[in-house]
Amino acid sequence: MSVTSSEKSTVSVNYDSLDSVRLLGMRVDRVDMAMALSCIERFIQERTPRHIVTADASMVVTYNEDPEFAAIADKADLVTPDGAGIIWATRRLGIPVRSKVSGVDLAAKCCALSADKGWRIFFFGAAPGVAEEACARMTARYPEANIVGFRDGYFKPEEESKVVEEIRSTRPDILLVALGIPKQEKFITRNKAALGVPVSIGVGGTLDVFSGTVRRAPVWMQKASLEWLYRLASNPKKISKVALLPRFALMTLKARKSA
Ligand code: UDP
Helix, strand or coil: CCCCHHHHCCCCCCHHHCCEEEECCEEEECCCHHHHHHHHHHHHHHCCCEEEEEECHHHHHHHHHCHHHHHHHHHCCEEEECCHHHHHHHHHCCCCCCCCCCHHHHHHHHHHHHHHHCCCEEEEECCCCHHHHHHHHHHHHCCCCCEEEEECCCCCHHHHHHHHHHHHCCCCCEEEEECCCCHHHHHHHHHHHHHCCCEEEECCCHHHHHHCCCCCCCHHHHHCCCHHHHHHHHCHHHHHHHCHHHHHHHHHHHHHHHC
16 A cells, blocks of 8 residues: 555644643643654654653553553653543543544554655564564555564563663664553653664554454444444453543543532
8 A cells, every 4th residue: 555645744733832631630732643743753853762652541540540650641742642532531521632643543654654754663562473463564555664673562571671672773763662551651761761762652552453463443433432342342351441441431520520
């Protein structure tokens, strides 16, 4: 598949004046996809290691329960609104965000733009074989994409510095870290300086989707905000994650009452 002209174009956005909302305490930036890509372009030009967080409903619950994670999210360079839950809650609280910018969509756009922009991308995370298959499939889709390396996300803590060196040696511009929330954000924060990668993004189950290991919900279910139901039906092990959603909804409704 070739890159369409809309995939090629990015708008120029003034990163210093991005506005944001606080959703149940957590900062979420009011960006759309074009603005997020424009931030990525700027971060790559500047070459200071930056951390992009893609915030879904489960992450907002984690933010309220894990102080270490909350401190990380507070310092992130960009927090995108990832998912229907965030759109619903921000509307409900009268602080609407611009549009959904999910980790999987953002990562796919980075791959689409990789050749045109000269961006080097590394796929890190998921079960053995998944990142490799994700790389093969994205390369088939975008033959000119510059995916410079991949590795799975299962390693012992004492192997972490070796993993960091493996990634660093390929000199990526964008590192997709798919270790799940909050492991991926903690990994990025611990290793940001040593990695020296301009843009690291925590992308959850993205490599499972790219590799075809997990299918995305049909578009009608995505549009009806039912992606969570599809995920639960296809992998009942995700119940603990999905169980966070009613809590997120209750927290939102309670916050609305007290507003
Ligand atoms: N994962 C990993 N290493 C770990 C734990 C998890 O690479 O130690 C991977 C897991 O295989 C899956 C991803 O992290 O590919 C988490 O996906 P999920 O959809 O659960 O992400 P979240 O909902 O937390 O964003």
